[in-house]
Amino acid sequence: xxxxNGQQGKKRLTNPPKxxxxxxxRRENPDATAYTETFEIPYxxxxxxxxxxxxxxxxxxxxxxxxxxxxxxxxxxxEQVCGICTMVINGCVRQSCSALIDxxxxxxxxxxxxLEPMSKFPNVRDLVxxxxxxxxxxxxxxxxxxxxxxxxxxxxxxxSQEVQQERYAYSRCMTCGCCLEACPQYHxxxxxxxxxxxxxxxFNMHPTGKITMDERLNGLLEEDGITNCGNAQNCIQVCPMxxxxxxxxxxxxxxxxxxxxxxxxxx
Amino acid sequence: MASNGLKIAVVGGGLAGLAATMKxxxxxxxxxxxxxxxxxxxxxxxxxGGINGAVNTKGEGDSPWKHxxxxxxxxxxxxxxxxVEKMCEAAPKIIxxxxxxxxxxxxxxxxxxxxxxxxxxxxxxxxxxxxSTGQQLLYALDEQVRKFETDGKVNxxxxxxxxxxxxxxxxxxxxxxxxxxxxxxxxxxxxxxxxMATGGPGLVFGKSTNSQVCTGxxxxxxxxxxxxxxxxxxxxxxxxxxxxxxxxxxMSESARGEGGRVWVPKxxxxxxxxxxxxxxxxxxxxxxxxxxxxxxxxxxIATREIxxxxxxxxxxxxxxxxxxxxxxxxxxxxxxxLGAILEIYEMFVGDDPRYVPMRIFPGxxxxxxxxxxxxxxxxxIPGLFAAGECDYSIHGANxxxxxxxxxxxHGGFVAAPNAIDYAKNVxxxxxxxxxxxxxxxxxxxxxxxxxxKNEGTENQYKIHEEMGKVMTDNVTVVRYNDRLKATDDKxxxxxxxxxxxxxxxSNLWATQAVPHARQLWNMLNLARVVTLGxxxxxxSRGAHYKPDFPERNDEEWLKTTIAEYSAxxxxxxxxxxxxxxxxxxxxxxxxxxxxxxxxxxKGGAAQFVPQGNExxxxxxxxxxIWEEEGDKIKDGESFKEITEDKS
Numbered sequence: 002x003x004x005x006n007g008q009q010g011k012k013r014l015t016n017p018p019k020x021x022x023x024x025x026x027r028r029e030n031p032d033a034t035a036y037t038e039t040f041e042i043p044y045x046x047x048x049x050x051x052x053x054x055x056x057x058x059x060x061x062x063x064x065x066x067x068x069x070x071x072x073x074x075x076x077x078x079x080e081q082v083c084g085i086c087t088m089v090i091n092g093c094v095r096q097s098c099s100a101l102i103d104x105x106x107x108x109x110x111x112x113x114x115x116l117e118p119m120s121k122f123p124n125v126r127d128l129v130x131x132x133x134x135x136x137x138x139x140x141x142x143x144x145x146x147x148x149x150x151x152x153x154x155x156x157x158x159x160x161s162q163e164v165q166q167e168r169y170a171y172s173r174c175m176t177c178g179c180c181l182e183a184c185p186q187y188h189x190x191x192x193x194x195x196x197x198x199x200x201x202x203x204f205n206m207h208p209t210g211k212i213t214m215d216e217r218l219n220g221l222l223e224e225d226g227i228t229n230c231g232n233a234q235n236c237i238q239v240c241p242m243x244x245x246x247x248x249x250x251x252x253x254x255x256x257x258x259x260x261x262x263x264x265x266x267x268x
Numbered sequence: 269m270a271s272n273g274l275k276i277a278v279v280g281g282g283l284a285g286l287a288a289t290m291k292x293x294x295x296x297x298x299x300x301x302x303x304x305x306x307x308x309x310x311x312x313x314x315x316x317g318g319i320n321g322a323v324n325t326k327g328e329g330d331s332p333w334k335h336x337x338x339x340x341x342x343x344x345x346x347x348x349x350x351x352v353e354k355m356c357e358a359a360p361k362i363i364x365x366x367x368x369x370x371x372x373x374x375x376x377x378x379x380x381x382x383x384x385x386x387x388x389x390x391x392x393x394x395x396x397x398x399x400s401t402g403q404q405l406l407y408a409l410d411e412q413v414r415k416f417e418t419d420g421k422v423n424x425x426x427x428x429x430x431x432x433x434x435x436x437x438x439x440x441x442x443x444x445x446x447x448x449x450x451x452x453x454x455x456x457x458x459x460x461x462x463x464m465a466t467g468g469p470g471l472v473f474g475k476s477t478n479s480q481v482c483t484g485x486x487x488x489x490x491x492x493x494x495x496x497x498x499x500x501x502x503x504x505x506x507x508x509x510x511x512x513x514x515x516x517x518x519m520s521e522s523a524r525g526e527g528g529r530v531w532v533p534k535x536x537x538x539x540x541x542x543x544x545x546x547x548x549x550x551x552x553x554x555x556x557x558x559x560x561x562x563x564x565x566x567x568x569i570a571t572r573e574i575x576x577x578x579x580x581x582x583x584x585x586x587x588x589x590x591x592x593x594x595x596x597x598x599x600x601x602x603x604x605x606l607g608a609i610l611e612i613y614e615m616f617v618g619d620d621p622r623y624v625p626m627r628i629f630p631g632x633x634x635x636x637x638x639x640x641x642x643x644x645x646x647x648x649i650p651g652l653f654a655a656g657e658c659d660y661s662i663h664g665a666n667x668x669x670x671x672x673x674x675x676x677x678h679g680g681f682v683a684a685p686n687a688i689d690y691a692k693n694v695x696x697x698x699x700x701x702x703x704x705x706x707x708x709x710x711x712x713x714x715x716x717x718x719x720x721k722n723e724g725t726e727n728q729y730k731i732h733e734e735m736g737k738v739m740t741d742n743v744t745v746v747r748y749n750d751r752l753k754a755t756d757d758k759x760x761x762x763x764x765x766x767x768x769x770x771x772x773x774s775n776l777w778a779t780q781a782v783p784h785a786r787q788l789w790n791m792l793n794l795a796r797v798v799t800l801g802x803x804x805x806x807x808s809r810g811a812h813y814k815p816d817f818p819e820r821n822d823e824e825w826l827k828t829t830i831a832e833y834s835a836x837x838x839x840x841x842x843x844x845x846x847x848x849x850x851x852x853x854x855x856x857x858x859x860x861x862x863x864x865x866x867x868x869x870k871g872g873a874a875q876f877v878p879q880g881n882e883x884x885x886x887x888x889x890x891x892x893i894w895e896e897e898g899d900k901i902k903d904g905e906s907f908k909e910i911t912e913d914k915s
Contacts, residue, residue: 013618029775029777030775030777030778045513046618047512047513047617047618048513049512049513049514049616051514052512052513052514055513055514055729058729058780059727059729059730060727061772070772070773070774070775071772071773071780071781073778073779073780075305076480077305077309077311077479077480077481078309078311078313078314078479078480079479079480079512079514079515079517080314080515080517080612080616081615082313082314082400082403083305083308083309083310083311083313083314083479084308084309085305085306085309098514098616099615099616101615101616101618103618104618125450125778126775126777126778129778132306133306133426136306136308136414139411139414140414140417140418143415144411144414145369145370145411145412145414145415146368146369146370146411147415148368148369148412150294151290151291151294151365151412153361153364153365154364154368155364156364156367156368156380156381157364157367157368157369157370159378159379159380160375160379161375161379162374162375162376162377162379165372165373165374165375166372168370168372169372169397169398169404172371172372172397172404172407173398173400173403175308175309175313175403176306176308203370204370207370209368209370210370
């Protein structure tokens with residue numbers, strides 16, 4: 002029995018506040034100016050940010066009793082696997098579904114939760130941003146395997162457990178945008194960013210994907226390409242899936258260099 | 269290839285929708301792909317365990333026919349058999365295709381695909397990519413479709429929600445009307461064929477394991493326009509999910525496989541911390557009621573018992589929660605065997621399940637029912653097809669684990685060529701169809717205007733909560749006719765109150781209030797289909813359980829429920845089930861002891877033990893199957909397993 006000493010590996014909020022203050026950055030539409038509204042909800046254990054938002058949406062009245070419009074945010078899977086509910090919470094970019102109020106208060110003290118939209122993407126309304134640029138980057142790096150067709154051609158190539166496991170880590174990227182939000186180099190679409198580079202790496206590592214590696218590397222050679230990485234290594238700190246982004250950048254950069262140096266030999 | 273201006277619309281960008289889209293684009297035709305969220309964020313990403321296909325790489329003598337038999341048996345014989353057989357035949361090819369697309373499936377030492385065991389079978393038949401197989405499969409299709417998007421064959425409309433079909437005077441589907449979720453702009457999409465691939469209706473139950481887009485709204489719209497909805501009453505409830513204020517997250521069965529014990533305090537409303545409650549004051553109700561299986565009773569029984577204990581007021585603190593306790597197992601063992609799922613619990617609940625018992629409760633998980641389709645995925649509306657969880661065709665009265673991913677992809681693969689065939693041959697009644705798009709647009713705009721204009725006193729989110737609660741209380745695990753009737757009355761009351769809602773949002777740009785109001789009305793209509801289908805079906809079969817009618821009744825109820833819309837109430841009719849390939853036999857959980865021990869020994873960690881225990885009765889047709897397939901099986905061990913299977 003492991004009862005008794007040191008049982009909670011995790012620290013708990015010992016003296017929880019009666020209420021939690023939720024400060025939300027509001028913006029009516031992309032052309033409007035942003036402002037902040039403060040809401041207050043009763044504290045409950047195990048509340049996450051989404052639950053707090055749901056409660057506010059049901060009855061959108063500010064802390065000082067003023068009726069307002071319901072705050073708008075994106076959410077879907079609520080299991081940190083779709084990536085859609087990403088926002089900046091008390092200064093850290095993360096998914097709001099897995100952001101527990103207890104943890105945030107424990108880390109920051111006080112009783113205030115501050116919610117802001119990601120700053121590197123166009124702000125649609127309140128906490129919603131438009132991340133379609135990220136999907137365009139995936140097109141640029143040809144983040145797919147070129148198939149002869151989807152008809153029955155038997156199994157794929159043999160792959161070792163080691164390569165599979167390395168690829169698996171990259172394949173968990175949910176295009177949430179945390180890495181771009183945290184990257185000091187990325188702003189105004191000037192850098193293709195870690196996620197697209199890691200996806201290029203994912204397919205370059207596959208025996209079939211290797212065949213068209215040049216196409217993927219070409220997508221990284223443009224002005225906003227891989228050389229814009231400033232090696233701040235923020236991306237790997239904030240990636241919710243723990244993807245080895247800096248390794249992907251390093252290894253892909255090596256491929257780019259090798260390709261530039263010796264690629265002409267093959268022509 | 270010239271597409272001759274032929275155009276197909278696919279609604280929904282999960283596995284089924286993307287599978288269909290890829291096939292259509294590959295054949296050289298244009299696709300409009302509509303999705304509420306960017307397709308990469310669809311609900312398919314939530315599937316964890318794997319995808320079934322009898323590839324038979326483990327020398328076990330597995331075969332598509334055995335997969336077929338397990339699926340039909342697990343579904344309590346309610347599925348029409350021919351399409352299930354086709355799916356099981358196609359499954360190995362589907363897995364190989366995903367392998368070629370670069371899905372990082374787990375591998376054997378030789379570098380081949382690895383397979384694991386899952387519920388309802390004795391074979392290693394489930395290919396998996398870590399514990400996030402759905403995510404990986406969805407991404408693979410997303411990538412292929414992105415390639416076709418780059419080639420200009422696919423037009424994605426992400427951030428659009430379908431509101432209705434465009435039907436001509438002959439009730440032929442000519443396209444659909446959808447709403448832009450930022451601008452609320454309505455647009456008519458002309459299409460020669462429409463494929464619905466919108467997933468399940470979990471949100472009808474308020475909280476479920478489903479994603480927020482899984483409202484069933486678009487399917488309900490089709491139903492209200494004349495599409496038949498089949499077997500709506502069959503809703504799978506998973507025994508162990510993690511209750512949250514916002515959703516129910518799944519807790520894998522492997523926690524019990526590793527020795528997890530389910531209990532509640534004997535004193536109702538006991539507020540002590542679990543570790544302060546002595547063993548003598550804990551009620552291990554599964555172990556008490558099922559001494560042979562204990563916590564590893566089959567899924568539907570575990571679900572039923574947990575639900576019942578809470579209804580009787582024994583839930584923790586009087587709430588709908590019971591303990592799933594792993595704290596008696598050494599931390600090192602838990603980390604080695606259950607690490608990943610324990611981290612999920614820790615991340616979302618904040619407690620460390622190595623030291624604090626988990627609080628779990630059954631959660632609505634999957635709808636076996638859906639749009640009625642024929643064997644070609646055609647609905648009863650010409651030009652309208654359906655695939656994936658939103659169609660009813662494969663799983664009968666109960667779905668086996670890891671069969672959903674394969675049914676989604678297969679459904680999309682069948683729907684696509686049939687939609688192309690139909691679209692090629694359909695006559696476009698130009699003169700006649702000209703006005704129908706404008707008429708439908710106007711009709712839908714008027715509904716929006718009415719919602720926006722309404723300034724009633726009702727709160728739509730509260731109505732949704734009330735619907736979810738009454739549906740969860742009465743139309744999930746245990747069903748009584750009086751309560752089902754009362755539920756329908758409550759739904760009618762909610763529909764009445766719905767007319768008096770106010771959207772409470774003066775800013776219409778990117779508002780979520782108008783879309784939610786549209787979804788809510790459609791959910792209420794679907795809720796009635798589920799409820800009344802359950803009320804009518806006086807038997808117990810698969811996920812549908814009525815204590816007053818505890819037995820499966822093939823004589824009267826081996827038939828598909830068909831609901832058709834009318835303004836007063838769904839009109840129910842029944843259709844015979846095609847059981848031409850495997851004769852129905854009884855599902856029997858009572859004599860599983862011998863197999864239980866064998867299965868546990870062989871399988872070790874036993875995520876699959878509960879369903880693997882389902883002993884097949886003696887009159888199983890396994891012998892005939894083996895005679896048929898005997899020449900394919902040379903392996904001595906597999907033969908031994910078959911004899912065990914029958915013992």
